[in-house]
Amino acid sequence: MAVEVKELLPITQRHEELGLSDETVLQMYYHLLLSRRLDERCWVLQRQGRVPFHISGIAHEGIGVGAAYALRKGFDIVHPYYRDLALSIAMGMKPVEFMLALYGKKGDPHSAARQMPSHFSLRRLNIISGSSPVATQLPQAAGIALAEVLKQKLRPQLEAAGFRVSREMRVVLTSTGEGSTSEGDFHEALNWAGIYKLPLIVLVHNNQYAISVPVWKQMAVKRVADRAAAYGIHGAVCDGGNVLEVYQVVKEAVDRARAGEGTTLIEAVTYRWTPHSSDDDDRTYRTREEVEQGKLRDPLPRLRDYLYRRSLLTQRLEDELEERVRAEVDEAQRLAEEAPYPAPEEALAPVFATEDRSGWWGE
Amino acid sequence: MPEKTLIEAIREAIDEEMARDPRVFVVGEDVGPRGGVFRATMGLWQKYGEWRVIDSPLAELSIVAIGIGAALNGFRPICEIQFADFIHPAFNQIVNEAARFFYRSGGVYNVPMVIRAPYGGGISGGLYHSQSVEAFFAHVPGLKVVIPSNPYDAKGLLKAAIRDPNPVLFFEPKKGYRLIKGEVPDGDYIVPIGPAKVTREGSDLTVFAYGMMHYYALQAAEMVAKEGIDVEVVDLRTLAPVDKATILNSVKKTGKALIVYEDNLTLGYGAEVAAILAEEGFEYLDGPVMRLAGPDVPGVPFSPPMQDFFMPSPQKIAEAIRRLARY
Numbered sequence: 238m239a240v241e242v243k244e245l246l247p248i249t250q251r252h253e254e255l256g257l258s259d260e261t262v263l264q265m266y267y268h269l270l271l272s273r274r275l276d277e278r279c280w281v282l283q284r285q286g287r288v289p290f291h292i293s294g295i296a297h298e299g300i301g302v303g304a305a306y307a308l309r310k311g312f313d314i315v316h317p318y319y320r321d322l323a324l325s326i327a328m329g330m331k332p333v334e335f336m337l338a339l340y341g342k343k344g345d346p347h348s349a350a351r352q353m354p355s356h357f358s359l360r361r362l363n364i365i366s367g368s369s370p371v372a373t374q375l376p377q378a379a380g381i382a383l384a385e386v387l388k389q390k391l392r393p394q395l396e397a398a399g400f401r402v403s404r405e406m407r408v409v410l411t412s413t414g415e416g417s418t419s420e421g422d423f424h425e426a427l428n429w430a431g432i433y434k435l436p437l438i439v440l441v442h443n444n445q446y447a448i449s450v451p452v453w454k455q456m457a458v459k460r461v462a463d464r465a466a467a468y469g470i471h472g473a474v475c476d477g478g479n480v481l482e483v484y485q486v487v488k489e490a491v492d493r494a495r496a497g498e499g500t501t502l503i504e505a506v507t508y509r510w511t512p513h514s515s516d517d518d519d520r521t522y523r524t525r526e527e528v529e530q531g532k533l534r535d536p537l538p539r540l541r542d543y544l545y546r547r548s549l550l551t552q553r554l555e556d557e558l559e560e561r562v563r564a565e566v567d568e569a570q571r572l573a574e575e576a577p578y579p580a581p582e583e584a585l586a587p588v589f590a591t592e593d594r595s596g597w598w599g600e
Numbered sequence: 601m602p603e604k605t606l607i608e609a610i611r612e613a614i615d616e617e618m619a620r621d622p623r624v625f626v627v628g629e630d631v632g633p634r635g636g637v638f639r640a641t642m643g644l645w646q647k648y649g650e651w652r653v654i655d656s657p658l659a660e661l662s663i664v665a666i667g668i669g670a671a672l673n674g675f676r677p678i679c680e681i682q683f684a685d686f687i688h689p690a691f692n693q694i695v696n697e698a699a700r701f702f703y704r705s706g707g708v709y710n711v712p713m714v715i716r717a718p719y720g721g722g723i724s725g726g727l728y729h730s731q732s733v734e735a736f737f738a739h740v741p742g743l744k745v746v747i748p749s750n751p752y753d754a755k756g757l758l759k760a761a762i763r764d765p766n767p768v769l770f771f772e773p774k775k776g777y778r779l780i781k782g783e784v785p786d787g788d789y790i791v792p793i794g795p796a797k798v799t800r801e802g803s804d805l806t807v808f809a810y811g812m813m814h815y816y817a818l819q820a821a822e823m824v825a826k827e828g829i830d831v832e833v834v835d836l837r838t839l840a841p842v843d844k845a846t847i848l849n850s851v852k853k854t855g856k857a858l859i860v861y862e863d864n865l866t867l868g869y870g871a872e873v874a875a876i877l878a879e880e881g882f883e884y885l886d887g888p889v890m891r892l893a894g895p896d897v898p899g900v901p902f903s904p905p906m907q908d909f910f911m912p913s914p915q916k917i918a919e920a921i922r923r924l925a926r927y
């Protein structure tokens with residue numbers, strides 16, 4: 238691991254100094270907890286043989302929740318990757334919407350049960366469909382952001398033609414793992430981002446491993462964020478286990494992007510203590526001691542500890558939240574299990590669109 | 601009607617669509633002040649400005665990926681890949697991304713974009729300025745693949761491609777850019793994506809072709825007409841989706857089929873036309889389905905005699921027609 242951790246690190250920020258209300262920071266805790274319990278249930282269901290596959294966002298929730306709260310929900314645009322369960326939950330995805338995808342059932346709103354689970358796509362939340370080859374979403378996100386610049390530059394022509402352009406630019410946030418930063422797509426995306434000062438945030442979840450390959454075999458530089466200098470964009474590092482720090486750093490990047498000051502490459506450091514996916518066995522490439530140490534980055538107990546210290550959480554409230562989350566996950570599972578499968582021939586369509594529904598116009 | 605070259609017709613289509621719809625923009629290498637290496641966008645940067653005619657960094661993957669993103673966010677990008685030979689770095693973005701977006705999102709996210717690329721040999725381009733890449737993409741559901749053979753179709757099909765809500769690959773026979781001329785109306789019209797066209801009626805056999813090979817096929821048909829062979833020529837125009845009805849109807853009439861393409865022979869587009877005829881037109885056939893194509897070597901060589909050896913020509917097509925007619 239790039240940074241040695243000996244004990245659970247305390248959160249040193251104060252939420253009110255970041256402009257977050259007591260209610261909001263409690264809501265962040267709820268989203269963190271919901272993501273974690275939903276994720277844990279998916280592992281159980283996979284191990285029980287009830288679903289074929291799960292790829293987890295455990296240990297990534299601090300990044301997802303922190304980032305989601307820094308965005309303007311329903312306005313900004315997200316092009317996520319497969320560890321963004323918590324980001325999607327915090328943006329507004331319902332647990333059943335994930336469970337339907339997990340089971341490959343009819344009504345899966347992400348891909349109509351075509352893609353493997355964790356390929357998040359929800360139009361109403363401005364979450365855009367991704368594929369499995371990594372980093373492909375990055376240059377696309379640059380294109381989405383370029384369109385935001387074009388809207389502002391071409392406002393008179395567009396509005397004359399009946400297209401409403403928002404007063405401010407939408408910020409585009411795309412995320413990926415540190416392994417994906419080795420792809421050419423990463424380079425090309427950041428190159429465009431720098432040239433055109435795109436309203437873009439590239440959020441790299443550095444969980445130390447790309448399946449089995451450790452970060453020091455991905456790059457010779459110490460930090461992913463160091464690469465920002467090569468593209469003339471901002472670079473920032475944050476502790477992915479500290480949801481308030483993630484919020485702070487992403488919020489600064491959002492404000493810069495919205496103000497036309499360009500792209501930020503953010504590296505959020507975490508440690509993936511689950512296997513890569515339900516098909517992986519991480520005992521083949523790392524020690525249990527290392528994994529135990531990695532768990533000290535866990536965002537959940539760190540936020541819980543913070544809330545207790547700030548007297549925002551009590552045992553009773555914590556128990557209530559756990560109970561509420563368990564009921565939500567139970568209900569999502571039940572609905573997904575009861576849902577029918579798609580008809581086999583639904584595999585045949587839709588291949589081609591017959592009408593255009595692209596674009597985010599207006600406010 | 602005014603006569604225009606293929607490249608003029610293409611430029612006119614882009615210009616008119618940009619004037620008609622402010623969401624249409626061009627992105628690619630050297631498309632700006634230079635107007636493109638083949639001058640397809642000549643004058644457009646001066647007319648529409650740098651935000652609608654964008655000189656990209658030298659990076660094909662992201663020319664396409666930027667286009668995908670802009671399309672998702674409401675624009676109508678026309679991505680220019682300078683030569684079809686350079687499209688391969690963007691293969692993943694085209695095949696895994698643009699083609700699959702609509703299906704993989706259950707019909708939620710469509711990608712209305714055009715990828716233009718000059719293709720084909722016979723221009724002293726060697727291995728990397730001569731390739732025909734259509735078969736790779738015509739294989740992929742979710743992509744439309746269009747190849748015009750004449751200026752009229754080029755303008756009408758390109759306009760249809762720009763207005764299509766799906767990703768369309770538009771391959772242009774670059775040898776014909778200034779060689780092929782034809783009547784092109786000023787102003788707006790559409791040639792729909794999909795239908796093939798019988799461009800010469802005949803009764804003895806059918807030659808199926810597209811792009812430059814269609815131009816040569818018409819010449820070959822005239823050559824053998826003097827010998828009493830009455831050839832029908834079909835311009836396939838849209839390779840995906842394929843127009844099976846026109847293919848089958850023509851062979852129903854003539855009983856014989858020759859498919860001409862300048863790509864490598866094996867698993868080229870002609871293989872699919874042959875398979876359609878074998879499966880669905882077997883009872884119409886009075887002879888073997890024949891293919892005339894480039895040899896199965898890794899590229900069109902630079903040296904003139906080797907290049908000529910590689911490329912199908914009107915003479916080679918005429919010879920293949922004679923062989924098939926004799927059968």
